[in-house]
Amino acid sequence: MGLGPVMARAIAGVNGTCYFLTSLVALPMVERFGRRPLMIWTALLQAFTFAILAGLYNITTYDANKVAQGFSVLMLFLFNTWFSVGWLGMTWLYPAEITPLAIRQPANALSTATNWIFNFMVVMCTGPMFENIGWGTYAFFACCNFVIILPVVYFFFPETKGKSLEEIDLIFAYAYEHHENPVKVSTSKNLLPKGGSREAEVILGRIHHEKVQHGEA
Template identity: 25%
Template sequence: MNKILLWSITAALAGFLFGFDTVVISGADKKLQELWHTSDVFHGSVVMAMALWGTVIGAIFGGIPTNALGRKKTLIWIGVLFLVSAIGSSLANDPYVFAFFRFLGGLGIGASTIAAPAYVSEIAPAKDRGRLVSLYQFNIVLGILIAFLSNYLLRDVGENAWRWMIGVMAFPSFFYMIIVFAIPESPRWLLSKSRNEEAKKVLQQINPDAEIEELMAEFHVGEDNHVKGETIFLKKYRFPLILAFLIALFNQLSGINAFLYYAPRIFAEAGLEESAALMSSIGIGLTNLVFTLLGVFLIDVLGRKVLMYIGSVGYIISLGLVSVAFFLKWQGMAVPIFLFMFIASHAIGQGAVIWVFISEIFPNHLRASGQAFGSSTHWVLAAIIPSMVPFLFSTIGAGTVFLIFAVMMVFQLLFVMFMMPETKGKTLEELQETVFKQQ
């Protein structure tokens, strides 16, 4: 178990780069718009959102290298993309070059949402799978917190503070790229490619006392029913496809990425001074970290559905209060406190569950493709929604925007109640059989 934990943590550190890259741009948001004199529409849809469009492409096509090259090699290339992105975007002198290098980082984010959870879910024992795959989400929020803290500490280093904010990410990117070389390939992926001898060696590392042939036979449960070359869009995979689509859809309709990208701007809309807004952003990061840890601890105890119930109710209450606060023009700490509640609800619910759940509901040979579908759904919306925030705030107002998010979370609650299956404590092969029987 110690080896599995170490390998899981190593792979899941891709989430740290994901979280850091996603949020670090918030510290440079207004400075870049002033520096390059761009309109709200161009700034939102190109400068700020280009990493998200890269994430969409990475999510759509990330299943290809994850399937063809393997989980491990894909994770190494993800580290390379983050490194090049950090260096290039920090040295950029115009919005187009900046957007290009941010796009490369987005490719890394999109691919990481496929390769890292797939890798961890395939090496983890059933009883600990939720907790171990959740380490990816924990690293995302740790990266978010460190990015907020880094932005705060670097805010006064001079006229080019934004370059340091973005460029500092090169250090963890290089470190990650190196340490991933130390983990073995996923045994389930090796078996899916008929590389049985290599799979045996990895399985012996995982559990030297186990009967390797029995483990290999267990990993092949149900594989005889699968036709070579089939895709996730066949009728028999319709139910897991719908589940992946809906959980990803509701994740973004909560407004989580819109908020993370524009936290300082949202706090400024609520009347906070710039320094107070940045400090509140750090508070958001800490809240996210604490409640993600709680979600990681509870996911294999209470199960995925219970956490989604808790998160859904918390979303509805907190987003409703944020909306009211903007409509009634409450000043001071009201909006930050309600948004802390929102982040806590996300962290213990959707944040802890989404990547675990999507990594569990598809068969071994289609897991990367299934995750690519769920991840691309997630990131298409994550690109569209934040890019619209500056425009929507200036037209329909922040109160209406947050009210829409609250209503969407009512529909998420109905999804959890009537559609979402519980996956706690079952092997991937058992889920492969039970999930398909529910259609």
């Protein structure tokens, strides 16, 4: 961004503080608004933030435009806000919710390892990417959010807001039995039987019996 080393370190420090404070905002929001809306909207906002940074890259780096530099710093603060609200805690919460008890331990080990591997990749690749493709680095991350993360969450991530672990299992059991998309089942008010009801127990019982027959439980 064309900022000096002292200013860059100062901004990094303030940015880290804001990152921590805004992450606290997610605690009440995750149950009030739900997992899917937070992930979808923050992914969209992250994509727009990166797109703006890509457009400002040459102006801030080579022309040293002070207004553009200040706006770029604002975009970085906004990105950290969107990420901390929508994704920082969600990567730990959501995998633990949607995996059934029988595979929860290995599944969460896999999700945690994947999380740290991709964090490592981003840290190691970002510097060389800026050196070689410049503004394209921000464009790449904008595309990751808009083209990959956004549609994957929209089409494949069921809503788990306000649901017990049994009710989350019921989402997948009902979707499997009725050949429905789990996302549609989780967001519909009429499809899913109430957790603990006789119909719910029957569905879960049939799925468990089928797993036993196939040696999966």
